[in-house]
Amino acid sequence: MTRRSGPFRLPQGGLIDRARTISFRFDGRTYTGHPGDSLASALLANGVQTIARSFKFHRPRAIFSCGNEEPNGLIQLDHSDRTTLCARAPLIELHEGLEAHSQEGWPSVRFDVTRVLDFVAPLWGAGFYNKTFIWPSWHAWEPLIRRMAGLGHAPCGEDPDRYDLHNLHADVLVVGGGRAGLNAALQAAREGVRVVLAEANPALGGHNASRQESGTGEVVAELARLPGVRILTRTTAVAAHDHNVVSLIEQLDSPRKTAPRERYWMVRTKHIVLATGAIEQPLIFANNDRPGIMLAGAAWQYLQRYGVAPARRVLIATNNDSAYAIAHDLAEAGVAVLAVLDTRADGAEHPRGSEQPAHTQWLPGRIPLDTSGFDALRSVTVGRLSRDALRVVSRQTFSCDGLLVSGGFAPALQLYSQCGGKLAYDDASGVLQPEGEVAAVEIVGSASRRVPVGPRVSPTGDTHRQWVDLAHDVTVADLELAVRENYRHVEHVKRYTTLGMAADQGKTSHAQALEIVGRLRNAPPRQLGHTTLRPPIVPVTLGAIAGRDIGERFAPKRRLPMHEWHASHGAIFHDFGGWQRPVVYIKSGESREQAALREARAVRTAAGLFDGSSLGKIEVEGPDALEFLDRFYINNLKTLQPGRARYGLMLRETGILFDDGTIVALAPNRLLITTTSGNAVRVYQWLEEWRQCEWPSLRLTITPVTEQWAVVSLAGSRARTVLAKLECDIDLAPAAFPHLNMREGTLLRLPARIYRVSFTGELTYEINVPADSGPKLWEALVDVGEKEGLQPIGLDTLMQLRLEKGFLHIGTDSDGTTVPDDVGWGKVAQTKQADYIGKRSLALAEHVRADRLQLVGMRALGEKPFVIGSHLRVQGSSSPTDGWITSAGIATLTHEPIALALLRSGRYHLGEDVNVFDDGALIGRARVVTPMFYDPTGERMRG
């Protein structure tokens, strides 16, 4: 039983289940572990040391820590679509059949030829890409360098897993389920408030979980009995947002396929208790990155939680008191602890516990200087420090395969900082500590302790070989280079060297960098400030952030009332502001362009049927309804009679075109306006904003009815003939129902509002019936219209038809600078005496300039069709451009290319020929004409 799960598994100890075994694979080889193991502990137990290669130099690397601060042990888990990259080995729960791979190293992680890069390390100094690999260009080298520096590969297929979002409200959120966190949760729960506790590990109890008399069990039991307590394990608090909103990510027990893979808990809480613990820090010396070098506290965790020995012969180097107990425990477990080095001169005076291991030397005033061992640690050179710790006075060497380092403890306070808490470098503990307080945020446990430390940086040695950030291979020499090249501010040092920018976010390098940069700049580290501790504090998958709002649920799809009919009759749908709208209806093998041309011909020669139900519709009712609406349009509405429809242009307060539509008076105090489909909601919100904020004393209500009415547009010279075939109580005779009128009545026994307004330029009846009845009306019209040549038409066709008439399409033929006069509505805008939104702005100097872009028509001099966006230049122009083509198409009956354009002083250039440019090349010439290509008097519309 004792050696089955590896040569470094101790015969007893740990919280693992030794009675059962788990089989797992790493880099293709099978190993054995136990339930309760992490991937890191199982690999260490099996003596698998080198599991990664460093980022730049491809040096061999091994597990360094026992937590989310892990900078070396980044693993590729699983394969194909479920694969995860850069999974931190200490956090991966071992399960039967787990498949893991190292991420770098060719041909293998154990023997990596790319290590030659280490021999030319100076080529890869900070900012190297700005200095080397310049010829022939950086881009020639980049793919190669990226491949060599890659950290795993991302899955390419669709994610087969599910991720859920949950919302929680709490009175107290406790982050961290160690002893301090459990006690805080218990205290709050006893008061009867709602408590949420989040613990990143699968088990509660933290560092004390392995201690028999810790009392963890009792606390957990009582918490389970109290109401209003929710404990989430395997759950990390990744970010703190404004107003005490905290994001938690829960990893579910893999590989259950029926449950979500991760859960995102968004917690809104009144109080936050941070029991997040402290992150042990390393010491800085030459070749401090070899396999076999590990944080002392991590080695202790591997011993206590997993029954794993870090090595056979270890040296411990520390600058604080914590390592002594570790030395004692390791020796008791049978590990040979050669010596404990303490960088503090008076280290021998510090308490060492009542039992000192017999064969362990106690060496105060010593610091590691260098290590040897090509593949793994073989020896450590130790220096005796001078009294002032600035020089080394003597050296000695130890043969060992393990070096455990402890350079102090940095409280994990990223969340505190994100809550607005201030942190500052504390000289005594060598790390960032909180300054001041944050209301409703409390720090407890080891996160609240300041551990005083001695020296942590070796005073001698080649700084090119002294690592500060293991994850990004950043050395002390890189920091020296950054400061030398004047990247002195900590934010610049970070970005120039990439220190702290890897997945570990500098958890074991930030403090050391502040100390070293302070020394290089001859400034107290406290004065340097620190880089921002941004959320999330550990990598978060995009899956967890997206949750269920993916695929079909990414954005709601809105369907027209006659959608089913369109779908079964060859419609091609496009998404317009969420609405699925037919652009054309394809008949037997024709192209989209051919379909549009056929449909347009039908409208011009017979009749067409258009589903315009997405058109915005808003009813405004009340004694002040007319007065209110009149303030929004450039058109005078005060003379509008019931039954009459008027086309209206709406502006922003800056005078810029906003929307257009029709206004109809249903009754003296009841009006209905239409808007473009895309602005239906915007215009409604616009009206409400002015009503509530500016004119609250006006008496009216505003009701959007866009989705309540189906809109069936029947357009063409045969429109009246077709409509007359249906049962209708409205008199359709031209004298009784002229253009720009609206009639209410019944059609096919359905309540109907019929408008005579036209966007096609033909006789048009825009029929509104209750939305659910739309299909019935549509099918009835299709039926009776067939013999008359009636065809359904899509949006492509509608755009084509309105283009021939020069009808404005706001946003296409206008932009964020266009005012009414630019598009030919200047006179109307000026004539209206009453004030309206935007009116005052039309008098601003900018809006009355003679050289403004004005809407004109374009006729091609040749047969090539116009390209939208082509630039125009008038004869003798000295500007790079005088305007551009905004809309383009083919005249339905004559087939000649036509377009609309915005041209500087366009109306002045009517009749002239201009040059047309596309993509920098002259492609043709065109004549500037009035924007009207069909039925200039409009008699077809008004028939």
Place this chain on the structure above:
Amino acid sequence: MLRIACPYCGVRDEPEFIFGGPAHVTRPNAQVDDAAWTAYLFNRKNPAGTHLERWLHAYGCGRWFNVARDTRTHQILQTYVMGPPPPDPNDA
């Protein structure tokens, strides 16, 4: 993510709201000169401190209201209904 107390509905999450710019911007009458009108259109105060602003509870009650928010800390000092003049900073 802010948590905003709608005066009508109570505290809700930020995504329920739409930000509406500074509050208490008075629309001048049309007789003012171009400079004054342009100032009304575009010039806004940008304080590092208490900012009075409008919010719409778009995905809730649909009403506009006012908020006093500290632009440095995002702390919301007060929310109050649309209409009344700005609160006295000494009261907040």
